[in-house]
Amino acid sequence: MKNVLIIALREAKRFKSRFRGGSRVLILTILAISLLISYFVAQSGLTLSKGVYTIGASPYGPTIDDSRFNVIIMDNMTGYGQLGDGSIDAYVDVNTVISRSDQRSKYAVGALKQYLEKSELSRITEEYDIDRAYPLRVETHYLNVSPAGAIPVGGSLSDLIGPTVEPVTSTPQPSQQASVNPTPTSIVAPAPTKTSDGTDAAVREQVDQAMNGTQPRFKAQFVSENETIIPSLMNPPMPLSQIILAFLYIVPIFFISVFFTSSFMDEKTNRRLNILMSAPVSALDIIAGKMLPYFSFALVVIVTVTLVLNGNLPLSLAIFIPVVLFIFAIYLMVALFYRTYKDQTFFSMAAITFITGYLVFPALFADVNSLSYISPLTLAVQMYRGESFSILEYVFSTLPMYFVFLIGMYVGVRIFNEEYLMGYGPLYRKSGDAIYLSINRRHVYMSVFLLSVFLIPIVFMVELIILALATNIQQMFVMIVVLLFFCAMVEEIAKSSGIVMLLENGDVSSYRKVLVLSFISALGFWLGEKALLALSLSIMPGSALLNAMSGTADTTASPIILLVLLLLPLAAHFVFTSTVCVSTKKLGARWYFAAVMAGTLIHTLYNVYSMHSMGAF
Amino acid sequence: MGAALWTIVDKEIRAIGKEKTIVLAIVIQLVIASLSSVILIGLMSFYDPSTIGQNSNIHLNIGIVGDSSSDLIKELRAAHMRTTFYTSPDSAQGDFAAGKLDAVIYVPPDSNGVTDMKLFLPQSDTKTTVILMVLKEPLKKYENYLRSLNGVGVKYTDLAGSSSTTYEFLYSFIVPMLMLFPAFIAGSIVIDTLSEEFENKTIETLLSAPVTLNDMIGGKLTAASFIAIVQCILWPALLLFNHIYIQNLILVLIMAGLISIFVSAGSALIALYFKDRERSQFVYSIVIITVASLSYLIEPSPIGLITRLATGAPDVGVMNVALYVIPVAIMLALIFLNTKRLAAMKA
Numbered sequence: 015m016k017n018v019l020i021i022a023l024r025e026a027k028r029f030k031s032r033f034r035g036g037s038r039v040l041i042l043t044i045l046a047i048s049l050l051i052s053y054f055v056a057q058s059g060l061t062l063s064k065g066v067y068t069i070g071a072s073p074y075g076p077t078i079d080d081s082r083f084n085v086i087i088m089d090n091m092t093g094y095g096q097l098g099d100g101s102i103d104a105y106v107d108v109n110t111v112i113s114r115s116d117q118r119s120k121y122a123v124g125a126l127k128q129y130l131e132k133s134e135l136s137r138i139t140e141e142y143d144i145d146r147a148y149p150l151r152v153e154t155h156y157l158n159v160s161p162a163g164a165i166p167v168g169g170s171l172s173d174l175i176g177p178t179v180e181p182v183t184s185t186p187q188p189s190q191q192a193s194v195n196p197t198p199t200s201i202v203a204p205a206p207t208k209t210s211d212g213t214d215a216a217v218r219e220q221v222d223q224a225m226n227g228t229q230p231r232f233k234a235q236f237v238s239e240n241e242t243i244i245p246s247l248m249n250p251p252m253p254l255s256q257i258i259l260a261f262l263y264i265v266p267i268f269f270i271s272v273f274f275t276s277s278f279m280d281e282k283t284n285r286r287l288n289i290l291m292s293a294p295v296s297a298l299d300i301i302a303g304k305m306l307p308y309f310s311f312a313l314v315v316i317v318t319v320t321l322v323l324n325g326n327l328p329l330s331l332a333i334f335i336p337v338v339l340f341i342f343a344i345y346l347m348v349a350l351f352y353r354t355y356k357d358q359t360f361f362s363m364a365a366i367t368f369i370t371g372y373l374v375f376p377a378l379f380a381d382v383n384s385l386s387y388i389s390p391l392t393l394a395v396q397m398y399r400g401e402s403f404s405i406l407e408y409v410f411s412t413l414p415m416y417f418v419f420l421i422g423m424y425v426g427v428r429i430f431n432e433e434y435l436m437g438y439g440p441l442y443r444k445s446g447d448a449i450y451l452s453i454n455r456r457h458v459y460m461s462v463f464l465l466s467v468f469l470i471p472i473v474f475m476v477e478l479i480i481l482a483l484a485t486n487i488q489q490m491f492v493m494i495v496v497l498l499f500f501c502a503m504v505e506e507i508a509k510s511s512g513i514v515m516l517l518e519n520g521d522v523s524s525y526r527k528v529l530v531l532s533f534i535s536a537l538g539f540w541l542g543e544k545a546l547l548a549l550s551l552s553i554m555p556g557s558a559l560l561n562a563m564s565g566t567a568d569t570t571a572s573p574i575i576l577l578v579l580l581l582l583p584l585a586a587h588f589v590f591t592s593t594v595c596v597s598t599k600k601l602g603a604r605w606y607f608a609a610v611m612a613g614t615l616i617h618t619l620y621n622v623y624s625m626h627s628m629g630a631f
Numbered sequence: 632m633g634a635a636l637w638t639i640v641d642k643e644i645r646a647i648g649k650e651k652t653i654v655l656a657i658v659i660q661l662v663i664a665s666l667s668s669v670i671l672i673g674l675m676s677f678y679d680p681s682t683i684g685q686n687s688n689i690h691l692n693i694g695i696v697g698d699s700s701s702d703l704i705k706e707l708r709a710a711h712m713r714t715t716f717y718t719s720p721d722s723a724q725g726d727f728a729a730g731k732l733d734a735v736i737y738v739p740p741d742s743n744g745v746t747d748m749k750l751f752l753p754q755s756d757t758k759t760t761v762i763l764m765v766l767k768e769p770l771k772k773y774e775n776y777l778r779s780l781n782g783v784g785v786k787y788t789d790l791a792g793s794s795s796t797t798y799e800f801l802y803s804f805i806v807p808m809l810m811l812f813p814a815f816i817a818g819s820i821v822i823d824t825l826s827e828e829f830e831n832k833t834i835e836t837l838l839s840a841p842v843t844l845n846d847m848i849g850g851k852l853t854a855a856s857f858i859a860i861v862q863c864i865l866w867p868a869l870l871l872f873n874h875i876y877i878q879n880l881i882l883v884l885i886m887a888g889l890i891s892i893f894v895s896a897g898s899a900l901i902a903l904y905f906k907d908r909e910r911s912q913f914v915y916s917i918v919i920i921t922v923a924s925l926s927y928l929i930e931p932s933p934i935g936l937i938t939r940l941a942t943g944a945p946d947v948g949v950m951n952v953a954l955y956v957i958p959v960a961i962m963l964a965l966i967f968l969n970t971k972r973l974a975a976m977k978a
Binding site: 031033037042045047048051052055063064065066067068081082084100101102105108110111113117118120121122123124125126127128130131134141142145146147148149150151152153155156157164196243244245246248268274276278279337353354355356357358359360363364367372375378441479481482483485486487488494568 | 646647648651652653655656658659661662663665666668669670724727728744745746748749750751752753754759763767770772773774777778780781782783785786787788790791792793794795798799802803804812815819820822824826827830831834850869873874906907908909910913914916917918920921924926927928930931933934935938939942943944945946949
């Protein structure tokens with residue numbers, strides 16, 4: 015602990031020395047100016063699509079005040095003429111909008127429609143009383159659908175996670191529902207009323223929100239229990255503003271972590287790291303010590319941002335500390351992996367893309383789907399909406415962060431030696447060496463098992479990226495095959511990498527041992543895969559995904575068939591992995607790529623076949 | 632400037648090609664573009680009702696209780712929903728519980744005045760969101776009908792345009808991002824190679840050879856901009872493959888090239904002054920964010936100009952692009968006239 019503090023102090027000094035004299039003033043000035051400018055630009059309302067459409071407008075028509083439109087006032091004869099020769103995209107007349115038939119003009123009208131709808135609403139709100147302007151109010155109620163519904167729960171998923179509720183015969187049981195479910199279970203036709211004071215308050219509130227552009231009152235769901243909807247004012251709360259708030263935390267943390275990686279690079283260049291490594295301190299001391307000052311900076315950022323935003327401090331710390339650790343762990347990998355300056359730049363960019371994607375993408379769907387809890391930013395969004403979340407959801411979103419941090423620290427400590435850090439080999443070589451160094455050679459079986467388990471989250475994320483890339487392919491069948499192929503390849507590399515590194519370094523020599531290790535690796539992967547599936551299902555019961563996945567369920571399967579269905583993937587994983595590993599052993603590590611291809615090919619064929627038999631195509 | 636410059640250009644491009652990390656950069660751009668379109672599709676399906684209502688094949692089964700001759704039923708059918716009329720709420724309840732219905736609506740008779748409708752939905756977050764989104768358009772039409780009964784006329788209700796969200800997103804985010812990201816990378820490359828020379832002290836050896844400081848910087852700038860422009864040419868080809876067409880392609884590419892040169896020259900200024908990677912990259916990232924947001928105050932802004940050119944907007948053309956040559960020329964003059972002074976400064 016003392017060593018950590020000494021190194022932390024040394025690191026803080028090094029960092030300070032970077033910013034002294036004239037450069038400190040200059041950098042602080044640049045920082046202040048940029049903050050000021052960002053603030054003003056944000057205040058003036060930044061629209062990306064400024065002036066995309068050029069439109070003509072009748073002098074008697076509505077005023078169009080939207081930066082997307084470049085408006086030219088002209089009478090309708092000129093308007094028609096200019097529309098014809100393409101100088102304007104659409105012409106707004108007193109009562110209608112005139113357009114051409116080409117795409118560009120159609121999009122302009124689409125955008126105008128969106129805008130004019132809103133301006134018409136504000137016009138009728140001003141001109142008429144609220145009962146005439148908003149005559150329709152829809153009161154929503156939520157009813158429990160019994161498991162006997164059109165979407166049966168169970169099926170192939172129950173095949174995987176064990177026996178679930180048998181579908182009961184489809185008889186509605188209203189009396190039973192009433193006792194368990196507080197929401198109304200019978201539909202009562204109320205006597206129609208001419209005016210409705212009960213809903214007027216709700217209408218006023220929603221009109222106010224829509225017209226003044228204030229953020230809608232945030233709700234636990236798109237609409238909460240028994241809420242009144244006004245169709246023309248119906249808009250789900252998009253969590254954009256809270257995401258921007260979350261960025262106020264993330265961006266400074268990014269900058270801090272860049273300094274954290276630079277620190278390693280700086281000391282690698284001037285060879286001070288070698289001196290540090292020869293001192294009687296452990297690798298963990300050095301990494302933790304170097305991380306500590308930047309971690310403290312990050313804490314200061316979290317506290318400051320929270321205080322400025324007037325947020326809940328303990329809750330913000332609880333949400334963002336795991337995020338900071340996660341980001342630092344990834345940047346630690348960047349720092350230890352890179353070979354040249356340009357490497358570091360590109361690795362950092364990759365890290366930023368990956369981290370932002372992982373954190374922001376799910377949070378955009380806060381309140382829409384429970385799977386959004388995979389990102390802690392969802393919690394931050396909810397916190398700034400004044401909503402609550404359960405401890406289970408907190409654990410679900412932050413546990414992976416700690417997990418990544420611990421793995422990052424473990425790998426960091428294992429590979430923290432001079433030879434590795436200063437080495438300049440190709441990237442696959444560096445990754446392979448990192449895996450080899452992470453394996454504890456005294457517990458080879460356990461290591462290979464754990465490696466398979468721990469690589470699953472990484473495999474999962476890489477597969478998500480492959481999925482995103484594959485969506486660029488227009489043809490459905492080609493897309494699925496390409497997706498399956500590359501996913502199989504990633505999985506085969508993940509399962510075999512440890513064994514192949516052991517083979518290459520001569521730690522494993524017999525075919526029997528290769529086969530046993532392949533089985534253990536397959537077992538670890540299979541267990542982790544199923545555990546991940548079970549976990550994601552438990553966090554989002556009854557969601558559409560589950561329904562979709564169990565769509566083709568055969569609920570009458572006998573337990574033996576269930577067992578076979580469960581064990582078949584394990585056997586398949588074993589076959590693929592041993593194919594890769596045995597052929598690598600036979601042909602030598604130089605042919606590893608070919609061996610992976612062989613395994614991938616069998617894997618893909620198996621997947622295509624099983625998808626085909628499931629009726630996917 | 633001459634042979635020496637081209638030697639440096641060649642050396643830099645080879646170095647980048649050898650490291651292969653540029654491949655990573657291209658993959659990153661692809662991932663950003665693909666991910667953001669996936670995000671957009673996801674967002675639209677949840678937040679933009681009109682697209683999902685029009686484009687999806689969601690056929691809802693709606694149970695109606697109350698007024699069987701209501702105009703709402705017409706609207707629901709026009710939106711491809713199956714409606715079933717129930718005389719008693721109990722039978723609707725039964726079918727709803729059995730899962731035969733996605734939602735049940737109680738419709739009071741049409742009247743002038745306020746209509747209080749009741750909507751019964753299943754308790755499943757995602758499904759409910761989708762049902763509400765699909766119901767929104769017919770409900771809005773019915774609302775306008777009720778308004779007309781009240782003597783409230785709403786104009787512009789029957790505009791036929793296509794939903795512009797994807798179009799705007801594509802041309803005002805994806806296309807500029809693909810055109811600017813290479814410039815951003817070029818700036819980073821210039822900082823990396825320059826500060827590497829300073830920190831490894833190789834700059835003295837280089838300058839003792841018959842190479843001037845201007846040669847060296849010119850070479851690095853040319854190499855970085857060249858790589859950026861190659862990437863910029865790559866993206867429209869890829870977009871073409873996905874049936875996305877960029878209008879005024881040459882002007883868009885010239886604009887992207889000008890931006891890359893401007894950014895690389897600016898980053899060379901920063902790196903020459905600070906001489907180490909740590910501070911240069913930090914200042915560079917901050918300055919580039921600031922300049923990008925500042926540029927929005929110009930009309931048309933560089934990013935806005937790319938968007939408008941790419942969509943084929945009628946009001947922009949060669950002249951707008953030509954104007955942007957001026958700041959680039961100033962930036963280049965600034966750096967080449969001051970290289971020695973900047974390099975000599977201690978920061």
